[in-house]
Amino acid sequence: MDSSSTKRLPYHWIRQRIESLDPEKDYEEIWRLSAGYGLTAFTLNLVYAITFPNFIVTEQGSRAVWRSDGGKIVHQATQRVEQTANNNAIWWWYGPHHPLTKKSVNHINRLHDHYSKLFPGDFGHNDDYVYTLTYTAATLHRLKLRLGLPGFTDKEKKAAHLFWREMSKLFRVENRPVRDFPTDWDDLIRYNEEIEANMASGPERATLVAEGCFDQFAFRFFPPGLRWLGRSIPICLSLPTTLKACHIEPVNPILDWLITFVLGSLMWLIQTVLPDPKESYWQQQEKMSRSEKAQELASYRKIDVEFAPWFVQRHKKDTPGCPFHAALGEERMVTQPPKAFDIARGSPEKKE
Template structure:
């Protein structure tokens, strides 16, 4: 059996993290990705960003927004935007245009939900979480965290990214932590801040988890998909959002199982020579059309499925948003969306 071809770790080792941090981040984050991993990371990440009443209000809105009506489209747009940033870095024109579209989207929604995009700490948390995600996930799976070079590079990469975003009314993002260790500390403090359970946040998170399960697991294994995503999620987030924790055995076994699977992939597979975003960008028009068709089908079937699963959640009896779930799901598209928003979201990603 031929030894797998490895080049990424050697290349990272040859670089200076203080000078080559953009390339190190690209190498450590842009390869070994596929649609499952992109969706998995999205499901583990985004619910942590909507634990506040104002954050979840701007996402669920009055009728479920895109997490209900275009659930997989939202994953695709978010994932492709992130992959674009990770590969090209904060100085590239493609990244700058993508993030400017995100900033314009925030301006648009801030007019409808004043104050929701004004909290500096929410932006810092999103940046800090993004920089530390893989390190913390590896530790959760029982694996060593990322290397010191990768920590330095992650901290500097997202420092530069922080300068591209702005909060409500054009306010710059301030207070980015001074080291990787401080990024982790900031995340842990934010996550352990006691908060009430926003009703819409529960729906947003459940929609995100359910979309992942609905897309990748056959109905008889939906229970397993939910145990997996909960076992890998932050317990503090599940508690704040009013979502049941995983079964104790699942919490113990599944992170280790995922760690073993990732270890096997890293040890026994060749390092890819092409990044995820490069693969997407070189797709033919027919390949892109096929993906869009699959996503459209998933988007169309998901709202009714989700409504049937969550409309009668006994923990949220009396919640107007849970009560209106069936009616919201029956509408063909979120009333909150328009062509202006659709165009901005397309510009933020790569699958045009």
């Protein structure tokens, strides 16, 4: 979309455009319009914080992520968030059939292959992949409902299901394709709810990963005196079943009401009063120069250097006698994954 065409866009052009499309044929564009605009570093980090703990409540999920000392959850926390956001933005903008999306997912498949050798069997659970994909498909819909707003329209639901069904075909479960993706939107929601209703109590590693997600969001966006509030926001918006499985105390009911009221009001204002954004998050990222990207990465690394000791200090003595808490702050176990790849620019990233 060039600059001249963006100037002519209607005030609420996104909704108008979605309503003109056919979800059976145009599901990629509908998802791009539904999920790719109006995003910021704050909102993407918040979505990450309320999403990722759902996937690590199992033994295999928490073991592969926490490893021996917290892994990237502790030592490269913000960089991990931004890598996830970068991949998601590529998928949402280009869709499941584009070469850049396939290259991005292939990189993740290679990472899983690498770590599956270190954690045999942990990456071989088909339901782990299906739940991650189906939860992602419904995240924005469920978040809107949680904030008291209308969720996806029928057209958006159908498009979301088709988009993520096609995305599922790109992932590999130990060199096998992902199997048994839900047949439609209603089946997708039923699948999510069944998984969540049967979440067992997670190991201590799962608690630490969830704590890392909530704390990283608070540390990055809130000053020291308000980090308790920053931490409360993703906890408030997390699934009760996930909080229970991860042994995380829910937010005080009054604060819960206040957070959902404020965020719901802000989202309503953005969706109904303010004009729709003319550029997507990924378009804004593509406009950044290499020097700007380098400065951004340096800022993430600075945050991470400061976050790790802060997190260790907060949690090292949470559970006396727990080996995972005791290992916080000790010398890291070094494992070398395949070289990271800057998908959008087509060049290897510099090793840290």
